[in-house]
Amino acid sequence: MGLEMKDKITRRNFIKASLGTALSLSLPHMGLSDLFAQTLREKEIIPDLAVVTDGDAALMTRQAIELLGGMRRFVSKGDVVVVKPNIGWDRSPEQAADTNPQVVAEVVKLCLESGAKKVKVFDRSCNTANRCYEHSGIKKAASDAGAEVSYVVDAGFSKMKLPQGEVLKQWPLYKPALEADILINVPIAKNHGLTYLTMGIKNLMGIMGGDRGKIHWSIDDKLADLANFVRPQLTILDAYRILVKNGPQGGSLKDVRMKKTIIAGTQIATVDAYGATLFGMKPAGLKHIVKSSKLGLGEIDLSKVNIKKVSLG
Amino acid sequence: MKTVRRISQILFLLFFFFLFLAATYPLKIKIPVDLFLRMDPLIALSAMVSARAFVETFIWAIFVVALTIPLGRFFCGWVCPLGTTLDVTSFVFKNKAGKSYPRFKYIKHMILIFLLIGAIFSSQLFWFFDPVALFTRSIALSIWPIITLISSSIFGLAFKLASYPDWLSRVHNLFSSTLLPDQLTFFRMSGWVLLIFLAILVAEFVSRRFWCRYLCPLGALLAFFSKFQIWRRRVASDCTDCAVCQNVCKMDAIKSDFRLTDDVECIQCYDCVKDCSPHVTTINFKGKVQPCKFDLGRRRVLTSAAAGLVSVGILKTNFVGRNQTAALIRPPGSRDEEDFLDRCIRCHECVKVCSTSGRFLQPTFLEAGLEGLWTPVGVARYGYCEFNCTLCTEVCPTDAIHVLDVKTKKKWIIGIAYIDRDRCIPFYKNENCLVCQEHCPTSPKAIELKDEKVLHFDGTERLVKRPYMIEDLCIGCGICETKCPVAGKSAIIITPQNEQRWVD
Numbered sequence: 001m002g003l004e005m006k007d008k009i010t011r012r013n014f015i016k017a018s019l020g021t022a023l024s025l026s027l028p029h030m031g032l033s034d035l036f037a038q039t040l041r042e043k044e045i046i047p048d049l050a051v052v053t054d055g056d057a058a059l060m061t062r063q064a065i066e067l068l069g070g071m072r073r074f075v076s077k078g079d080v081v082v083v084k085p086n087i088g089w090d091r092s093p094e095q096a097a098d099t100n101p102q103v104v105a106e107v108v109k110l111c112l113e114s115g116a117k118k119v120k121v122f123d124r125s126c127n128t129a130n131r132c133y134e135h136s137g138i139k140k141a142a143s144d145a146g147a148e149v150s151y152v153v154d155a156g157f158s159k160m161k162l163p164q165g166e167v168l169k170q171w172p173l174y175k176p177a178l179e180a181d182i183l184i185n186v187p188i189a190k191n192h193g194l195t196y197l198t199m200g201i202k203n204l205m206g207i208m209g210g211d212r213g214k215i216h217w218s219i220d221d222k223l224a225d226l227a228n229f230v231r232p233q234l235t236i237l238d239a240y241r242i243l244v245k246n247g248p249q250g251g252s253l254k255d256v257r258m259k260k261t262i263i264a265g266t267q268i269a270t271v272d273a274y275g276a277t278l279f280g281m282k283p284a285g286l287k288h289i290v291k292s293s294k295l296g297l298g299e300i301d302l303s304k305v306n307i308k309k310v311s312l313g
Numbered sequence: 314m315k316t317v318r319r320i321s322q323i324l325f326l327l328f329f330f331f332l333f334l335a336a337t338y339p340l341k342i343k344i345p346v347d348l349f350l351r352m353d354p355l356i357a358l359s360a361m362v363s364a365r366a367f368v369e370t371f372i373w374a375i376f377v378v379a380l381t382i383p384l385g386r387f388f389c390g391w392v393c394p395l396g397t398t399l400d401v402t403s404f405v406f407k408n409k410a411g412k413s414y415p416r417f418k419y420i421k422h423m424i425l426i427f428l429l430i431g432a433i434f435s436s437q438l439f440w441f442f443d444p445v446a447l448f449t450r451s452i453a454l455s456i457w458p459i460i461t462l463i464s465s466s467i468f469g470l471a472f473k474l475a476s477y478p479d480w481l482s483r484v485h486n487l488f489s490s491t492l493l494p495d496q497l498t499f500f501r502m503s504g505w506v507l508l509i510f511l512a513i514l515v516a517e518f519v520s521r522r523f524w525c526r527y528l529c530p531l532g533a534l535l536a537f538f539s540k541f542q543i544w545r546r547r548v549a550s551d552c553t554d555c556a557v558c559q560n561v562c563k564m565d566a567i568k569s570d571f572r573l574t575d576d577v578e579c580i581q582c583y584d585c586v587k588d589c590s591p592h593v594t595t596i597n598f599k600g601k602v603q604p605c606k607f608d609l610g611r612r613r614v615l616t617s618a619a620a621g622l623v624s625v626g627i628l629k630t631n632f633v634g635r636n637q638t639a640a641l642i643r644p645p646g647s648r649d650e651e652d653f654l655d656r657c658i659r660c661h662e663c664v665k666v667c668s669t670s671g672r673f674l675q676p677t678f679l680e681a682g683l684e685g686l687w688t689p690v691g692v693a694r695y696g697y698c699e700f701n702c703t704l705c706t707e708v709c710p711t712d713a714i715h716v717l718d719v720k721t722k723k724k725w726i727i728g729i730a731y732i733d734r735d736r737c738i739p740f741y742k743n744e745n746c747l748v749c750q751e752h753c754p755t756s757p758k759a760i761e762l763k764d765e766k767v768l769h770f771d772g773t774e775r776l777v778k779r780p781y782m783i784e785d786l787c788i789g790c791g792i793c794e795t796k797c798p799v800a801g802k803s804a805i806i807i808t809p810q811n812e813q814r815w816v817d
Contacts, residue, residue: 213798
């Protein structure tokens with residue numbers, strides 16, 4: 001299936017998908033259902049990438065996960081899940097500098113519905129943390145959805161060796177994020193001065209401690225090394241609103257575009273590659289995405305990717 | 314009544330700490346967090362003399378003065394947070410009333426005159442002596458950072474030992490931004506402020522309420538207003554001359570004839586009433602109202618007035634304060650420097666509240682001259698002025714920093730950044746960096762990246778993104794300077810160029 005092909009929910013597709021989901025749900029968890037998901041993916045019933053458009057932010061999120069085989073594919077009963085949104089800036093949801101709170105809340109709900117023991121939400125903010133947590137609306141939305149929203153504490157960082165790191169070999173990382181059973185990366189798609197765009201891969205900087213400023217020197221390679229080490233199991237890109245200028249914190253509503261799109265996938269580079277197209281950019285022109293792909297974090301030639309598109313409009 | 318007085322003291326002290334901790338983001342509280350400073354008549358006097366106008370925030374202080382006229386120095390005995398702290402210290406260490414220095418009593422009145430004369434000639438030193446400002450400052454700059462340092466170390470240790478349990482993060486969340494700041498906070502000058510505070514506490518071991526008896530100019534001012542008080546200590550004629558009352562009086566207000574009281578010194582603490590074994594001492598509203606006798610003496614008045622004038626000379630004529638090049642970034646909404654220095658009483662409410670937001674403000678040492686000692690100034694290498702934040706403007710009791718709404722604040726220029734190309738990585742190393750541009754909060758950004766083809770020193774050609782300042786957009790918030798990853802001195806620095814000041 002190519003990028004251009006846009007699936008409608010036909011009866012056959014619907015039955016295929018729901019049968020697949022139902023089967024995967026009914027099977028005992030872990031190994032077998034993973035195996036089953038694998039088979040379903042090979043038979044192109046579960047796509048590599050789910051793209052849902054033109055709906056309510058929460059509904060689109062739910063639908064996107066559903067297309068990927070449901071949250072139960074990722075979250076098992078009793079799991080501790082970390083949902084990592086972008087809460088970097090003291091901005092309102094309309095300004096599209098932080099992940100949409102409704103998307104975060106919906107991911108939290110899906111995890112809890114799938115039997116997660118605990119869902120933690122945090123990010124190391126660039127502005128003062130409490131201002132970002134409040135103003136972004138994420139603190140309230142996520143805790144109302146049942147998540148444990150916490151501020152990042154210094155004691156949580158410990159210096160990690162990145163054995164496969166080519167440029168980034170060692171860095172303090174946030175232990176609670178790495179120790180979770182499942183890490184779900186929930187970035188927002190934004191413009192960025194240096195990497196051109198910031199999406200899934202760059203969002204992982206939020207679990208880095210230390211002086212992150214230094215990361216910006218040869219940033220593309222460092223980000224790829226980081227993503228290769230962290231490897232979140234699922235990346236859900238919030239492109240409900242995207243920031244096309246003055247990123248990553250914007251400020252003016254003139255720089256915000258309504259895209260009403262949610263992109264979900266297990267391969268972080270693939271998700272970002274699709275995200276780039278929303279800005280009219282070619283993934284091949286974004287070095288950090290290319291490098292990540294080379295490290296095995298996902299196909300970025302979108303013609304080779306099995307994309308399932310659903311419009312709720 | 315002694316118990317009632319103690320309860321009042323404890324409640325007011327707790328209320329003080331509650332307001333102190335409430336001075337934090339998001340500042341939703343309805344009560345002004347600087348309430349204690351606003352009800353301080355000395356600060357009111359200082360602000361009004363400086364402003365040459367009635368300052369309406371001090372309606373509370375007028376209320377205190379109105380109560381002082383019939384009730385005497387009840388504020389000192391029942392309300393003042395510093396007084397209570399001194400009483401608690403003496404209670405803990407079981408201090409006796411201690412030595413009496415009757416002649417020292419005049420010092421506080423002389424300090425008051427000294428301050429007043431200075432203030433009239435626009436050299437404001439009330440800030441150094443006012444007890445409420447002094448107490449707030451000591452807590453804000455010295456005590457609170459110590460408490461937060463200890464509490465966050467305990468949390469850090471507990472997190473490590475118990476491997477990040479959830480209940481602990483829940484407890485941590487509960488205290489975060491009150492007892493635990495968002496990030497650890499350190500202030501310059503905290504040692505000096507602490508030394509003065511400790512000296513006042515240590516003086517408690519010489520004589521009880523040493524500060525209040527001999528030094529406090531607020532006490533002197535309240536004494537002035539309590540000349541006609543009707544709530545007075547009265548002793549019945551069948552007094553047995555046992556001297557217990559004189560020995561317990563922490564204000565040394567009981568004369569050698571135990572029946573007589575130095576009423577303007579009495580703070581109605583009821584210690585003498587409680588300990589009077591024949592039960593002949595009372596404090597009540599009965600009896601004739603005679604004005605209290607009080608005479609400072611002409612020589613003392615003249616001496617202190619002269620000292621006030623000398624202080625003007627010392628503070629106003631030093632070079633640094635007049636130096637235009639002094640690189641001071643004042644908080645947004647600050648008045649003109651002269652007016653600012655006249656009004657600022659160094660309570661550091663602004664510095665405290667800023668430490669829960671951008672951590673921008675710090676007390677000065679001598680950068681603003683002797684006259685500007687300990688005034689708030691932005692130190693951008695350490696913290697920055699949060700774009701959406703107006704907290705410091707909301708907590709200033711004397712309006713040295715005028716209230717700004719968020720919209721005005723976002724356009725308020727406190728300075729302009731400039732790039733030091735000898736240190737900036739894209740310029741001297743021809744490598745990409747961008748951290749300053751990324752953090753710039755204005756929209757459009759005041760720092761623009763330009764793609765440039767440059768000849769590297771090894772002869773190769775390189776494409777590099779170099780930052781440029783767009784001066785018209787920069788408001789001097791300083792986040793670029795804070796976040797600049799160059800070690801040591803930042804490669805982008807804010808200066809007070811183009812700064813705005815509040816003018817009525």
